[in-house]
Amino acid sequence: MKKKVLGCLCILLATALVLGFAQALLQPKYMTSAREGALIAEYYNETDRSHDVLFVGDCEVYEGFTPPTLWEEYGVTSYVRGSAQQLAWHSYYLLEEMLQYETPKVVVYNVLALKYGEPQSEAYNRLNLDGMRLSASKLRAIRASMTEEESFASYLFPLLRFHSRWKELSAEDFEYLFHRDRVSHNGYLMQTEIRGGTSDITPVPLTDPSLPKTSMEYLEKMRLLCEEKGVAFVLIKAPTNDWKYHWYDEWDAQIAEYAQAHDLQYYNFIPLCEEIGIDWSTDTYDVGAHLNVYGAEKLTSYFGRILVSEFELEDRSADASLAAVWEEKLAVYRAEKAQ
Amino acid sequence: MQFTSIAFLLFAALTLFFYFALPKKMQWGVLLAASYVFYLFAGARYLLFIAYTTLVTYLIARWLQARADAEDAYxxxxxxxxxxxxxxxxxxxxxxxxxxxxxVGLFLGFGLLAVLKYTAFALSGVNAVLALFSPARVAVPSLLLPLGISFYTFQSMGYLIDVYRKKARAEQNLAKFALFVSFFPQLIQGPISRFDSLASQLFEPHRFDGFRVRSGLCRVAWGFFKKVVVADTAMVAVKTLIGNDTKYSGVYVLVLILLYSVQIYGDFTGGIDITVGLSEMMGIRLAENFNRPFSSRSTKEYWRRWHITMGTWFTDYVFYPLSVSGGMQKLSKFSRAKLGEKIGKRIPVYLATVVTWFLTGLWHGAGMNFIVWGLLNCAVILISQELQPLYTRFQARFPRLTASKPWEKWQMVRTFLLMGLIRSLDCYRDVGRTFRLWGSMFTNWNWGGLFDGGLISFGLSWGDWAVLLLGVLLIWAVSRQVGDTPLRERIAKRPVLWCAVICGLTLLILIFGAYGIGYDASQFIYNQF
Structure with missing residues (x-):
């Protein structure tokens, strides 16, 4: 009897190990393509979680703000927890999770994704949620994010989602089976390519000028969460020159009104591009949709001044241990930029 | 709630828990509650239809029983x-x-099925006739078809006929009868059970039997494997081949026939395995619906091995009563007198066969393709019967050849292909289109393209082909393990081996199964009937 029980236990253990191995192997690694997918999980690699500023939002934050620049110019530590098509509820639950780990002085939220009131696509949900560690925030985020075709279980056991990748395994899957390389600089995903230009398509007029109720509810939740934690909550709209990411005046007015009503700072950088010094012929890598590293540095430098003056962030570059960590980060940042 | 969903697994586990945890006298109550909850998941409005069939059948059966009892007493x-x-x-x-x-009972029972399933088909037929004479058209309503209605209606009506024939006594307890109609493992795709073999098992208490649970679970896991790994992988290609028939004609029709045979076998037998296995875990033994159908050597044999409970239902409740009915007796007399003994005696039998197969086709679906499917099966069976003397002479002339293994295999392959060909009417749906595509196998000679990338052009990668091929081989190997004791029982007797089999199947299903995003959600084919 004892032997039989032991035999069964061994088989169960071996099965669990095979399942674990299969899951690790079959999950996308996001190391050489769709690198945005690796951003969310990178936050957990941070050894020092005493950031002055946390950014949350969609691609406009992880392509628009470079923490190494903020450190280099202002001695301010920051982390960008941005991800591709990060919707308002993603941002809220990511922020909720981060505020369990640390209490920054300022949280910056990019408002573009507020235009989406419903879950958009499974693929983007994956990029936003798979990297999160299992927590109550993650479970709530999954519930809020799922499209009709998705199943909750597949987020808890990603093998259920990615099992069919056995047909498309590549060398990357084996190389990064048990580890990942760093792809970002404190959440900033560097793009050095220059592909300037402007969009000449006129945005279609809005049929409904108001921002969706659901996303505004999550904005309010973010504000309340920051208020509860005693963190300044700042709204921004990153610059863009592409009609796909057009920020309508009606939306702008609505956010400005919301900010005023709750005594928040709201910075729309679109009309400030000239003042920031953004040149759309050199500061974008995808014809105006997003900034490249040159544009991002200009924007960060500009916004850093605001952060320091408006939120009285102190220059921490005199802190030797912190400086050592950030000098290392800067060196890596510079090296990648120089490539 | 799909059998192959996580929700169903949780539901089944919970049902089993309450089934064995609560006092034994409550077991049938647990099953009834679970069955109605299961049906509720399909849609609350469907409950009305199953409740109607249950109540009507129950009352008519009680009425029949009262008359029969009064008759006996008198x-x-x-x-x-x-x-x-x-x-x-x-x-x-x-x-x-x-x-x-x-x-009256049959009218009320089959009436509901006829209205819901066949109204649109009948009115479309009316419109087709009207179109010959005038532009007027009858509006064709879109009626909902409750899940499993064909199965539970046939099971209920079979019970009614059994009560009429005094083969079964009418159930006095409405709730117990409701369980017989709605028993959830078999509700949506059979097998079509008989009251005398199922009812007592449902109502009597069952103690927890570890061996039965292990054996049942083994069969459930095997059913999942057949459905999720084999049938649903084949489905991806079948759908593409059907949807692009102008591109995929010629040899691809043969590929479709083979793949659809694999799909429907894995799908239907897999579903039945889950049904029978789950019931077995509860101590309930359901009728087997399959007996290695693809090893049949003739169409007649095939239909004794495929969807057995449906076949016997039609034989017992349609073919035999029709053959011995007064009308048929008169026709028999008349045809013998007019056409002679040899031909005359065949007429009523053949007519009953045609009617039975016509109805079998219609049971499968409201469409000309299903009717033609039924009639073609009938034609093959009748022609084989007529050619029997020829076969006998052939066997006498070549006794060694016809007794040899290769000859046996040839007969199996021939039957498999013939059944597959007829079954493809189920795929292409339109009869004319199906016949054209059958013709294209001889006119469009595109074998070359098949091996020049063609095999991986309709949704299956080489990896999928490998999974499919190995899956089919595994099914074939398991199906050969026939003996006095079923394979799963032999496995269940050895706990460590059983554990390894369950874990192995789980791994195969989880990794190689065709499920989740990227695959179309696939319900069991027979759920639609």
Whole structure:
């Protein structure tokens, strides 16, 4: 009897190990393509979680703000927890999770994704949620994010989602089976390519000028969460020159009104591009949709001044241990930029 | 709630827990509650239809039973005073009265099925006829088809006929009868059970039997494997081949026939394995619906091995009663007199066969393709029967050849391909289109393209082909493990081996199964009937 029980236990253990191995192997690694997918999980690699500023939002934050620049110019530590098509509820639950780990002085939220009131696509949900560690925030985020075709279980056991990748395994899957390389600089995903230009398509007029109720509810939740934690909550709209990411005046007015009503700072950088010094012929890598590293540095430098003056962030570059960590980060940042 | 969903697994586990955890006298109550909850998941409005069938069948059966009991009581009371002929005449009169009650029951039971399933088809036919004469059209309503209605209607009507024939006694307890109609493992795709074999098992208490649970779970896991790994992988290609028939004609029709055979076998037998296995875990033994159908050597044999409970239902409740009905007796007499003994005696049997297969086709679906499917099966069976003397002469002439293994295999392959060909009517749906595509196998000779990338052009990668091929081989190997004790019971007797088999199947299903995003959600094919 004892032997039989032991035999069964061994088989169960071996099965669990095979399942674990299969899951690790079959999950996308996001190391050489769709690198945005690796951003969310990178936050957990941070050894020092005493950031002055946390950014949350969609691609406009992880392509628009470079923490190494903020450190280099202002001695301010920051982390960008941005991800591709990060919707308002993603941002809220990511922020909720981060505020369990640390209490920054300022949280910056990019408002573009507020235009989406419903879950958009499974693929983007994956990029936003798979990297999160299992927590109550993650479970709530999954519930809020799922499209009709998705199943909750597949987020808890990603093998259920990615099992069919056995047909498309590549060398990357084996190389990064048990580890990942760093792809970002404190959440900033560097793009050095220059592909300037402007969009000449006129945005279609809005049929409904108001921002969706659901996303505004999550904005309010973010504000309340920051208020509860005693963190300044700042709204921004990153610059863009592409009609796909057009920020309508009606939306702008609505956010400005919301900010005023709750005594928040709201910075729309679109009309400030000239003042920031953004040149759309050199500061974008995808014809105006997003900034490249040159544009991002200009924007960060500009916004850093605001952060320091408006939120009285102190220059921490005199802190030797912190400086050592950030000098290392800067060196890596510079090296990648120089490539 | 799909059998192959996580929700169903949780539901089944919970049901089993309460089934064995609560007092035994509550077991049938647990099953009834679970069955109605299961049906509720399909949609609350569907409950109305199953409740209607249950209530109507229950009341008519009680009525029939009351008449039969009164008849027996009368005969017993008057045994001394009644002559044999008088008693016979009395019984015949009573039978006629009960037959009228049965007719009302069948009308009410099949009526609902006919209205919901066949109204649109019938009205489309009316419109097609109208189109020949005038531009007027009858509006074709879009009616909902409750899940499993064909199965539970046939099971209920079979019970009614059994009560009429005094083969079964009418159930007195409405709730218990409701369980017989709605027993959830078999509700949506059969097998079509008989009251005398199922009811007592449902109502009697069952103690927890570890061996039965292990054996049942083994069969459930095997069913999942057949459905999720084999059938659903084949489905991806089948859908593409059907949807692009102008591109995929010629040899691809043959590929479709093979793949669809694999799909429907894995799908239907897999579903039945889950049904039978789950019931077995509860101590309930359901009728087997398959017996290695693809090893049949003739169409007739195939239909004794494929969807057995449906076949026997039609034989017992349609073919035999029709063959011995008064009308057929008269026709038999007439045809023998007019056409001679040899041909005349065949006419009523053949007519009953045609009617039975016509109805079998119609049961599968409201469409010309299903009717033609049924009639083609019938034609093959009747032609084979007519050619029997020729076969006998051939066997006598070549006894060694016809007794050899290769000959046996040839007969199996021939039957498999013939059945597959006819079954493809189920895929292409339109009869004309199906016939054209059959023709294209001989006119569009595109074998070259098949091996020049063609095999991986309709949704299956080489990896998928490998999974499919290995899956089919595994199914074939397991199906050969016939003996006095089923393979799963042999496995269940050895706990460590059983554990390894369950874990192995789970791994195969989780990794190689065709499920989740990227695959279309696939319900069991027979759920649609």
């Amino acid at each position: 005969v017993t009371a008057h045994r001394e005073t009644m002559e044999k002929t008088e008693r016979k005449a009395y019984r015949a009169r009573e039978k006629k009265k009960r037959f009228r009650i049965l007719t």
